[in-house]
Amino acid sequence: MTDAPSAALLLSSLLFAVGAFGVLTRRGAITILMCIEIMLNSANLALISVSRALPGNGGSGLVDGQVMALFVLAIAAAEAAVGLAIVIALFRLKGSTDIDLARLLKW
Amino acid sequence: MIALGVMATMGAVQLTVFALLALLALGSALVVVLHRNPVVEGLFLVLHLLSIAGFYALLEAYFFAVVQVLIYAGAIMVLIIFVIMLLNLQPEAKGGPGLVPVFFAFVLGLALVLLLTRAGISFAPEPAMGAVASDFGTAAGMGREIFGTYFYPFELVSLALLSAMAGAILLAKRHLED
């Protein structure tokens, strides 16, 4: 039971790699956004499992890691909002969300 | 090896739950990465996020588990699926990026796993402290940290959210070319 954190840490590295693989190989902009969400989540999982393993206030478990994970969550929300807005703009411009179409900085 | 240590110290029930959640999380992440239909991907990402919330509950971060479901699955993913349906995205065409990039991505991913696992192994947690801290996983404990130690970062995050909102509205406005 005390070792659930390190197992979760291992899993989070796997998930991060899966997400990174998706970002590198897929072309749909929204799919890439979703793969980034997987990566952010794996980072959150790592943060929380480490914070669970550290000694905290009168027992094991430090709250700080959760606060950082909450910040990651907030940034993920911001990223999703801006990212989706960009995807919508891209779709209006090109009629597709394929990022290979968006290789020019203008028009 | 970490995994063996886990089996030694986790209870049988917890181990089973952990294994099931791990399978669910990995499987759903793989579907997101490999499937071609954006809506299906989105739904499996929701499943993935829920399984991650399960891990948080298993690690006794109950408050954060609920927050994960509330914000990630309940708000961010609804937004993403909304956009997928709004744009009526069709399944991605077959073919994909060819073998060479996939190979490199695979090698890179493998290296990443090894690197992160290495980091995870070298991270040696303190010896077990017995019971979980009383403020771990509660809203009160987090609130105290956020409005105490992390007050300024918290305000910065709220600024970041505000600017993201303004940016999103500006970007999504019609007639970008005008």
Add this chain to the structure above:
Amino acid sequence: MDLVIVIGAVAKVAVIVGLLQVSVALLTWVERRGSALIQLRRGPNRVGPFGLLQPMADGIKFFFKEDVLPPFVHKPTFIVAPAVSLFCALMAFAVIPFGGVLEVSGREIPLVIANIDAGVLLLLAASGLGVYGIILAGWASNNKYSQLGGLRASAQMISYELSLGLGVIAVLVLAGTLNLSEIVELQSRSLPFVVYLPLGFVVLLIAGFAETNRLPFDLPEAESELVAGYHTEYSSMKFSMFFMAEYINMITSAALLVTLYLGGYGVPRFIAEPLGLSGNALVVAEVVSFAAKVAFFLWVFVWVRWTLPRFRFDQLMRVGWKALIPLGFANVIWAALLTILKPEWFS
């Protein structure tokens, strides 16, 4: 594990799920008779006394209807969607306390299925997940009307979840806890929070209408525009699952309103004190008072449905973003001021 506690927990779940089904059946009857009352008609009055057995007849009809699986639907999603809807609706109700602490053979059984610390948040999370049922149904049906219904549902839910959250947060600021049972206890010591936060009550009531897709916010299924919206393609028991989910959401929404703003299961002081109830008798009185309060708001739901016309979509968005959210924020600031200026009222 203590056997009595396990039995108590299982019994609570069984009784609540059973009671919810019965209430849904009764509610459909109230809805039809109520609409008839408002529109000067008679309503269903043939099956049983006052047509009370009409829901039974409807249920039998649902059971024996052919379960049509239309071609070109996305099958797994199409089948899962109604289950998601119903599951989330049932899960949300689990954290609502419907009475005090019952004593059975020396053991205490709190009358709430899941008395957890983050209770309110879990309820919001469950209601947030409930929208997936509708979105999935809309998308899987492969039908323009359904898809429009699903799109409208997701936009509406995201918008109104914010005001719902703001209405809830104000109460949390006053109460200083996320546990619904503690919020109720606090209100029975002081006053129902509607006295302190009338604005928040209104915000939560309106957001509750929107979250349950009831008129005037029933755009996801607007029958005059979208045939039946997201459940156009559904028939038989799958349709009835959506139907039940909608009514259970209504009950949960009313129960949340009662719990947060109207003293929950607490018996009003002017009734409790003359009767001098205590122990299990008081608990029974609390359950009755909870049921009565919730029933009143369910009637308000029906009443409003047959009184107001439907919003247009831009009006819906304007009400949500430009009226309810600023009001909700003002309410939260008011609650914060109250806790700073008069902390002795809420201890």
